[in-house]
Amino acid sequence: MARLSKSRYLAGLQCHKRLYLDIHAPELARPPDASTQAILDMGSTVGQTARGYFPGGKLVEADYRHKQDALDQTAALMADPTVPAIFEAALLFERTLVRVDVFQREEPADGNGACWRLIEVKSSGRLKGYHLDDLAIQAYVAIGVGLSLSGVCLMHLNSEYLYPGGEIDLTQLFTLCDVTELVMDRLKDLPARLAAMRAMIESPASPAIQPGAHCHTPYECPYWDHCTQAKPARWVYHLPGRKTTAQVLIDQGVETIDEIPESVSLTIIQRRVKDNREWIGPALADALARVRYPVHHLDFETFMPAIPRYPMTRPYQLIPVQWSDHIETEAGRLLHQDYLSEAPEDPREEFTRRLLDSLGDRGTICVYSQYERSVLEQLAELFPPHRSALQAVIKRLWDLLAIVQEHYYHPAFGGSYSIKSVLPAVVPGLSYDDLEIGDGAVAAREYVRMVFEVTDWVERQRIADALRAYCARDTLGMVELRRALGEKSRGV
Template sequence: MHVNTRYLYLGGSYDLQQLFQEEDLTREVQERQSDIPARLSGMRQILASPMPPAIEPDHHCRSPYECPFWEHCTKGKPDRWVYYLPGGRYAFQRMTALGIQTIDEIPSAYPLKLLQQRVKDNVEWVGPGLQAALATVAYPVHHLDFETLGSAIPLYPNTRPYQSVPFQWSNHIETADGQLRHEAYLCSDSRDPREELAVALLESVGKQGSICTYTGYEHGVLTGLAHALPHLRSDLDHVCDRLWDLHTIVKAHYYHPAFEGSYSIKRVLPAVVPHLAYDDLEIQEGVLASLRFHRIAFGNTDSAERARIRKALLRYCERDTFGMVELRRALAIKTCANTSGRSEPISRALSRNLSPPKWGTEG
């Protein structure tokens, strides 16, 4: 039995016959029964042994979930262990078969994909097209981030299991003269937040300017809102047309060794804008944000705890959008340093209030 993700909750009582779906796995179970004695014997031998099993760490250690012994089993691996070369299990196994233990040991003539080569080179790279790419925004520039809740049991009418329902957004708005203001929305109770959230968002982003996001996640959320709110579909579709993905620009035009092959905002931001990490926040990632919102919306919390969680949620979402503002500015400074033939740390440039070039045009 498993959750039927096609079940549409219409409100009121749940139709459990539709919410849960039965599947007959008798044949699969019977086919595997003959393997059980041998597997049990192997497990007992491992339990009786005074030493851990001699199993080399690999991608199986993180599938389907990360093994809690990962840190223990990899503590003796080198800093630039070839496991961290982008390319997944195939790349790792291929390198291991060649006797290569570290990324630095990969022969210079060995054919690598572009991102793999960036990781191997282990140097900062500023592409010649970065400045032009940054200049494609139109002012005022909005920086948008959503937080969503996706529950196995639908919580709102006309939603399905695991459907992402936005409950919060943050928008940092930068004008052409560099002025910055922040606007935000956070649902405060258990009611369906989508229409109120969407109306507030449409008012915040207005009709002009690029809407900066990091990855295409916000596009998916907006598309879901347009489907759920047909009377707002046209306006939400226009918002989608204005999206400007900073993630694709960074991937195409910039690399920093601290990325270690990942372009996640949680990896990119601390590397490029060191003073804007997430370690000072109570909530530091989206899954915890969803859990905390569920707690204040549907849990039994007192007013003090609700206020504390709301503050933490607002700070976390605000950090994401302010991070995009600072990331754009820092990358613009990088282009200045690159075109002038010299380089300097971003932190030093920011401390001198070095103004980035004007990007795009108003409206």
Template sequence: MSFFTENHYWAGRRCQKALYFLAQEAPATSFAVWDVAEQRRLLRLAAPLLPGPITVIAGDMETRLRQTQQCLKAGQAMLEAVLAHDGWLAEVDYLGPHPHGGWQIVSVIPQTTISPTARQRLAYQAKIVKAAGVDLVQVGLVTLNPIYCRAQRLDPSSLFLVEPNSQVGFHAVGELEEALDAYAQLLRASAPASIPLGPYCEEGGDCPFKARCWAGQLPEHNIFHLYQLSRQKAFKLYQAGHVSLQLLPKNLRTRNREAQLYAVQTGRPYVDRPALREFLGRLEYPLHCLDFETVNAAIPWLPGLSPFNMVPVQFSITHVRAPGAELEHEAFVCTGQSDPRAPMLDRLKSSLGNRGSILAYNAAFEQSVLESLVRWDTVRQSWYDSLRPRWVDMLEPFKNFYCYFAQQKGSCSLKEVLPAVTGRGYEDLAIRDGHQATQAWLRLLFDRLSAEEEARVRQDLMAYCRRDTDALAWLVQALRAWV
């Protein structure tokens, strides 16, 4: 038997068309409200704080449904229990007997506060659990303690805050009945609902089906690509029929937008050669192209950390000794077994030397990472101060429209600029963006990987970080060709 899940519920809350598309997907696209793997790590860590003994429900869905019923009959507490009602499934973090009779559920959330999303998730689970015939008398939440600071050993009893008698899950239960019935009808429909483009396509991040829905409804260069136009204004213009950039109203034209229109209309890049020449003239060789990868883990993995503290775990530097010279690369990758910050600072001091421009894309981020390292090791402050005049932000020529390529589609993101300017991208890599890099690092730090798998993930991370720094060198080479 096929079931509808919480994933379908979140898709339906977002958009009826997304819900229909999700029903056609196998395996299903995720509409998870937070990282499932990280939430599961927290659940296992919090389990000893919950009333036991606890049985972990595992296996395929049919097996998990059967095991859940067996534990209910035996009065046995469970992790990752599964219950079903009228075609809908609920996967519950913790389901256990209440000391005074009936049952209780607890949801472990990777947040330091109880968000509306957490409330709605708990309401969904409470609705299905009660409808499945369980005498549910209490719902609870486990959140992360924002002021917890790890000592030498991790202390789960201090890391987590347990709210055993939360009412947040019961308030919205009554509202769910009609919604779930309506979603079930949509899921069984023979065609998707007719839903216009709207802000809901992007709220909380782009809908996984945005590209499919928008394809064919917009010209290649459209109002949603207009530089620095708010999404609210873009949707209003779209609804008023102002879709193509070619028909941009005069009151919306600025210097940078005129440059954008020039590239779109002529098919040639817009180049402000004097500005570009001045920018490139500030570069001092050797160039040191720098990029960091950081981790903001929910679980503090080093002494002195609190939940979601940022720690740099990797850097890549691409050196260019002179114009046209071969690219030279070096990298630092955290072992995960010890604090990486001191050895990282040592390597950076050696690698960056005392001359040459330090290039970064959106350099404020790389500077903030270095500042955090220096705050942790104040002996390096004078060295860090000596770097200040050497920083060059490679975002500058694209943000300020010293050059613009139509393929950027209004974006100054490196992921858009690199292929537009150089024809190279990230498609050949296993890890292609920062989110995937973060997930890979969390696996290295917290999951038990085989030696072979760990080596592969590390290689993938090194390749991704190197692409970011090689990209800066390639951009410099391409920009020089235009002046």
């Protein structure tokens, strides 16, 4: 009989088929992509930092491949009354193994043996419903092996914490939230859920569960590619917008976007996806002609450290670290300027000064989405001496994404207006496929590696070059996109 674990139990709560595949065909799972890996890495960093909250705590060193060693080490540490806290404690009950982030020893007032506070560390900024299931399976096993629990807590980042500089105050960085009652409430259904999962696992075939909205929450399921491989290219689930619309259609037996009945009310974008042909709005030329030269094409890259790295920042505060500006003159000449912070110090002041120099005080500033606006607004708030200049820059912003959404559609968008979808469709030959860094999540992760982790200067230079190439592609892409849309609007 297969052994369960905390992660398998949570997989089973999301979808029985996911649990079945985890046990019988894990090779079908897609490996974590760069953004998922970045989230996992962030979670590990936060978990390790949280251990400093419990001075004198001891780590169970044995990893998941050495389960019996982990169980033995945990038992030894529990038996040692001088150990105030155990990190990564391993417990096994009814063939369910859990690792507990923190077990804090507490001596009860009656002196009747130790009791334990069970603590799960999360890198999020607040308690979420599925955290309670995570804690419930741990509490179930802990109680099952006979431990006395004094409380069950979630320890998460305090998103209000303003890091003043120097050593981080862990008691301020983290919030310890007692959820004992909520978790105990979830224990009532837990044995029945475990029994159902065990029975399902022993079945000869995986459950016939169709993919749908449940595949993305609370976690992205790694079996999505496997479960959807037989679906048609224009599967109705790919209709953009709220997935509830697609789910209703699926429930009505509609399989492809082309089969959606005309009577169904669709948004404008959904209608264009259903029509599936190139569409050029009659006002596209006018919209494009509103720019003033020189036209700047601007893109930012940022990162959001869970644990603040710079004074006067909070957990997950967005830190802009890089920009690229392609400048097109009225005569059609193209200039390029960029900035990439390569030092570990707070880059925001230099980022701002150099940006203002590059943008000057003339011309439209073309961006793709409202992201740059929100970053500029934060910088204006942060740096009063630059505030009026930044506000003037904000007034010059011109969002090319809004122009595309309002005036153009191409079937190759597949319903997505991300520049990663739009660019190759409108400007064939210009994509991100040839770049080492191909999306913002990878760029953020590589930036952190370059500045804080890699010591070899050759490797640092390689990452810096790749980051510059990626950000420059975004802004060159906007230049080419504007030009290509202009040709389309003129019927060229």
